[in-house]
Amino acid sequence: MxxxxxxxxxxxxFGEGLTAVHxxxxxxxxxxxxxxxxxxxxxxxxxxxxISIVAGILRQDAGELRLFGEDLRTMSESAQADFRARNVGFxxxxxxxxxxxxxxxxxxxxxxIGGLPRRxxxxxxxxxxxxxxxxxxxQALPNSLxxxxxxxxxxxxxxxxxxxxxxxxxxxSALDHEKGRQVMEILRAIAIKPGRALIVVTHDNRVFKxxxxxxxxxxxxxxxxxxxHFVPIDQADNASPSASVPVGLADGAAFAPVG
Ligand SMILES: Nc1ncnc2c1ncn2[C@@H]1O[C@H](COP(=O)(O)OP(=O)(O)OP(=O)(O)O)[C@@H](O)[C@H]1O
Ligand SMILES: [Mg+2]
Numbered sequence: 001m002x003x004x005x006x007x008x009x010x011x012x013x014f015g016e017g018l019t020a021v022h023x024x025x026x027x028x029x030x031x032x033x034x035x036x037x038x039x040x041x042x043x044x045x046x047x048x049x050x051i052s053i054v055a056g057i058l059r060q061d062a063g064e065l066r067l068f069g070e071d072l073r074t075m076s077e078s079a080q081a082d083f084r085a086r087n088v089g090f091x092x093x094x095x096x097x098x099x100x101x102x103x104x105x106x107x108x109x110x111x112x113i114g115g116l117p118r119r120x121x122x123x124x125x126x127x128x129x130x131x132x133x134x135x136x137x138x139q140a141l142p143n144s145l146x147x148x149x150x151x152x153x154x155x156x157x158x159x160x161x162x163x164x165x166x167x168x169x170x171x172x173s174a175l176d177h178e179k180g181r182q183v184m185e186i187l188r189a190i191a192i193k194p195g196r197a198l199i200v201v202t203h204d205n206r207v208f209k210x211x212x213x214x215x216x217x218x219x220x221x222x223x224x225x226x227x228x229h230f231v232p233i234d235q236a237d238n239a240s241p242s243a244s245v246p247v248g249l250a251d252g253a254a255f256a257p258v259g
Contacts, residue, residue: 002069004197005031010063025220041217089158093169097142104138128156147174
């Protein structure tokens with residue numbers, strides 16, 4: 001079966017000449033169905049760039065990205081947009097909520113843009129907000145919420161259309177331990193549904209235990225891959241990493257089975 005997410009020699013450079021920033025220097029990566037994949041590494045190493053390419057917010061300069069076996073570059077612009085809209089959810093590092101819309105409207109917005117009648121979009125938004133325990137603030141404006149509450153609204157917005165691929169940039173950074181745990185359990189429950197895949201960028205070592213694999217990035221490369229055994233949610237709190245294997249920088253090395 002095709003991997004939900006597959007990258008080969010993906011390169012992304014910002015700017016040119018002496019000021020060029022080599023954000024991704026040839027990323028090879030396969031993410032399996034049902035996998036919760038974490039991406040860590042120092043500020044500026046390329047994490048947001050990588051997941052933005054997966055989500056279609058940025059386009060790679062070279063290399064190949066396939067989602068469920070599909071090379072989106074072979075599709076028309078509108079077919080690409082449609083594929084992404086149906087299959088991908090993105091939780092941004094900044095929450096990007098629309099300040100003039102209520103919480104519920106923010107979550108319903110992309111469904112309405114996609115053509116769903118307002119009433120049904122609002123109902124589905126309510127369901128997604130229930131999942132992140134924000135039902136009681138559906139009529140609030142985003143600016144009246146705490147950072148952690150805004151974070152949960154951003155997650156509801158990313159999951160409201162039930163995407164097969166979900167990418168999250170620092171989804172627990174603004175949350176205390178208990179709220180961070182709740183969010184990771186929500187995300188874990190999404191990841192283990194059949195045919196799903198989830199990438200979580202994080203600095204938060206308290207949430208590593210929810211991952212199946214952890215990749216460390218450095219200066220545009222994946223320099224290390226740790227595979228953990230699958231741990232059911234209710235046992236995740238007591239789990240510890242099972243293996244830690246540096247993968248080196250060579251092409252393809254990141255695919256070596258570890259753990
Ligand atoms: N639009 C852009 N224009 C120019 N340079 C950019 C742009 N976006 C990212 N970069 C640069 O690319 C590199 C990788 O950035 P990226 O945002 O992927 O890092 P990151 O690992 O997500 O960092 P952080 O942990 O701080 O969020 C950085 O040096 C950054 O300055
Ligand atoms: Mg980032």
